[in-house]
Amino acid sequence: MNLEQLSEDCMTIAIEAGHAILEIYKQDDLGVEIKSDDSPLTLADKASHEVIMKGLLEFDYPILSEEGKEMSYDERKDWTTYWCVDPLDGTKEFINRNGEFTVNIALISDGKPVLGVIYVPVKDTIYIGVDGVGAKKGEDGILDPIKVKWRDDNRIAVRSKSHANPAEEEILEKYNVTDAMSVGSSLKFCMVAEGKADVYYRHGPTMEWDTAAGQAVVEAAGGTVYKGNTEDELFKYNKENLLNGSFLVLGK
Ligand SMILES: Nc1ncnc2c1ncn2[C@@H]1O[C@H](COP(=O)(O)O)[C@@H](OP(=O)(O)O)[C@H]1O
Numbered sequence: 001m002n003l004e005q006l007s008e009d010c011m012t013i014a015i016e017a018g019h020a021i022l023e024i025y026k027q028d029d030l031g032v033e034i035k036s037d038d039s040p041l042t043l044a045d046k047a048s049h050e051v052i053m054k055g056l057l058e059f060d061y062p063i064l065s066e067e068g069k070e071m072s073y074d075e076r077k078d079w080t081t082y083w084c085v086d087p088l089d090g091t092k093e094f095i096n097r098n099g100e101f102t103v104n105i106a107l108i109s110d111g112k113p114v115l116g117v118i119y120v121p122v123k124d125t126i127y128i129g130v131d132g133v134g135a136k137k138g139e140d141g142i143l144d145p146i147k148v149k150w151r152d153d154n155r156i157a158v159r160s161k162s163h164a165n166p167a168e169e170e171i172l173e174k175y176n177v178t179d180a181m182s183v184g185s186s187l188k189f190c191m192v193a194e195g196k197a198d199v200y201y202r203h204g205p206t207m208e209w210d211t212a213a214g215q216a217v218v219e220a221a222g223g224t225v226y227k228g229n230t231e232d233e234l235f236k237y238n239k240e241n242l243l244n245g246s247f248l249v250l251g252k
């Protein structure tokens with residue numbers, strides 16, 4: 001498997017999906033519905049999902065997408081390598097029209113995200129992480145390497161804009177965080193990956209597709225994603241329950 005070649009194809013697919021999202025973002029009616037789990041869904045989530053499914057079809061790996069058909073653990077438990085996709089992460093931010101939403105494509109191998117692409121449609125910016133190779137950020141058609149930062153003191157945290165939890169404060173204090181920024185979607189992982197923040201601790205629930213591409217990007221940039229709120233166990237994928245527990249992202 002040539003991850004670098006695959007990452008180029010994923011970039012093209014993510015950008016095309018982002019353009020489909022922007023077409024809908026321009027319209028007055030975003031076609032908002034509420035899903036059975038009470039979370040919002042728009043025409044853009046569906047359009048992006050269609051573009052990504054079509055694009056990834058040529059690669060012979062199964063696909064787990066937030067907007068795809070529900071997949072029981074029995075159906076996916078033997079997958080060794082698969083795509084984990086969030087066609088539009090930060091749907092609330094999309095509906096609020098603040099630009100803080102992303103397209104996320106990750107390749108998982110043996111429970112670890114080994115490739116991740118995150119596209120930010122409104123900024124036309126892309127982040128790529130390839131295990132064993134490194135992470136890059138693309139702006140104005142130029143890709144530059146990015147690296148995490150671990151400040152000696154006055155550390156900076158990123159937190160969810162829509163789902164921050166007071167239980168996060170204790171951990172931020174433990175890491176000497178003196179400043180926190182609220183940002184929507186997987187952009188938080190990107191901010192740690194490019195050294196704009198040192199820490200992202202998430203106490204509340206997310207799904208595996210919300211974190212897979214972000215974890216690949218931040219780890220390829222030199223960071224680490226841990227399960228829970230300690231530095232003991234790495235964060236793994238294709239769990240029986242796709243609901244993530246709390247996790248800790250550090251720029252080291
Ligand atoms: N109660 C809940 N259960 C599961 N996932 C939740 C959740 N509340 C929020 N999320 C996840 O958090 C994501 C948004 O993260 P953030 O708050 O960092 O922007 C959502 O992604 P989507 O917007 O793709 O649905 C959603 O998957």
Ligand SMILES: [Mg+2]
Pocket residue numbers: 066086088089090209210
């Ligand atoms: Mg999401």
